[in-house]
Every structure is written in C-alpha cells, then in structure tokens.
Amino acid sequence: MNAFVVDIFEFCRLGERREGRIAIADLGRLSKECAGSSSGMLDWALQGGIGMFGRPQLTLSVSASVQLACQRCLAPFVFDIRSESLLILARDEAEADEIEGKLEDEDEVDVIVGSETQDILQLIEDDALLALPLSPKHEVCPGKTALDEVGENKPSPFAALKAIKR
Numbered sequence: 001m002n003a004f005v006v007d008i009f010e011f012c013r014l015g016e017r018r019e020g021r022i023a024i025a026d027l028g029r030l031s032k033e034c035a036g037s038s039s040g041m042l043d044w045a046l047q048g049g050i051g052m053f054g055r056p057q058l059t060l061s062v063s064a065s066v067q068l069a070c071q072r073c074l075a076p077f078v079f080d081i082r083s084e085s086l087l088i089l090a091r092d093e094a095e096a097d098e099i100e101g102k103l104e105d106e107d108e109v110d111v112i113v114g115s116e117t118q119d120i121l122q123l124i125e126d127d128a129l130l131a132l133p134l135s136p137k138h139e140v141c142p143g144k145t146a147l148d149e150v151g152e153n154k155p156s157p158f159a160a161l162k163a164i165k166r
C-alpha cells in the first residue's frame with residue numbers, strides 16, 4: 001500500500017502530523033510545469049486537527065524552488081513556492097457546498113472532499129500547482145535593453161550613456 005495514502009479523517013481526529021521531502025521529478029504534474037530539468041526537492045508538512053465549525057482540517061505547508069519558463073523571453077528562472085494553506089474537510093460534495101456557503105468570502109480557506117484513502121501526495125502537489133503564477137515572468141528579463149526599462153524602473157547607467165550618445 002502507498003505510504004502516502006491515509007484515512008484523512010482519522011489523521012485530523014488524532015491531530016497527526018507528517019512531514020517530508022520529495023524530489024520534484026517524482027511529482028509528474030508539477031515537473032511538467034517546470035522548465036528544464038526539475039532536479040530540486042519539495043519540502044512539505046501536513047498537520048491535522050479540528051478547527052472551524054468543529055470540522056476536521058489540515059494545515060499544509062509546501063516549499064520548493066522550481067524553474068519556470070518566462071512567458072516574455074522564454075528563458076528559465078527560479079520561482080520560490082512558499083505556500084501555507086488551510087483545508088477544511090467535507091465528507092462529500094454536498095457537505096463541501098454547505099461549508100463553502102458558511103465561509104462566505106474567506107479566501108484563505110479551501111474546502112476539499114476528504115477520503116478514507118486520501119493520497120496526501122496529491123494534496124501536496126495540488127497545493128504546489130496552485131502556488132505557481134498564472135503567467136510566469138521575470139521581473140526584468142535578462143538581456144532586456146536599458147531603454148525598455150525607462151519608466152518602469154530606476155534609471156540605469158546605460159540609459160544615461162545612451163542619452164549622452166544621442
């Protein structure tokens with residue numbers, strides 16, 4: 001049996017904690033989003049408990065440095081995933097809807113349908129994927145000319161040089 005499969009409701013009821021480190025290359029969906037070789041490691045910690053409305057809940061932390069391809073210049077850059085999520089567990093979709101209704105606009109909290117055979121690795125990978133930017137970009141692309149930066153950044157010495165040349 002997969003060591004990452006647990007009865008998540010028991011996990012919460014008993015207030016269990018697990019943590020570990022896994023190769024990004026072993027997370028198929030995440031490594032697909034990464035540029036180049038996904039050689040890094042991902043650290044995670046999962047804490048079960050009973051929280052809001054007396055519901056089972058999970059606190060999940062994920063951290064990793066991944067390489068993403070910049071959508072502007074296509075060159076890879078390093079993006080740090082630092083995520084901490086609170087997940088409230090429901091028994092089924094109907095219950096999940098009911099809890100979501102009570103939460104109103106608490107964006108910090110997610111409701112998921114838990115399982116007695118929950119693959120926690122999947123939760124971890126989902127969380128890492130959600131932490132990725134929708135359109136990854138360098139703040140300033142390497143090789144971008146100084147002229148392009150005028151107006152969006154502090155004046156660069158190169159811009160001054162260009163001005164002199166003109």
Ligand SMILES: [Zn+2]
Pocket residue numbers: 070071072073074075137138140141142
């Ligand atoms: Zn770029």
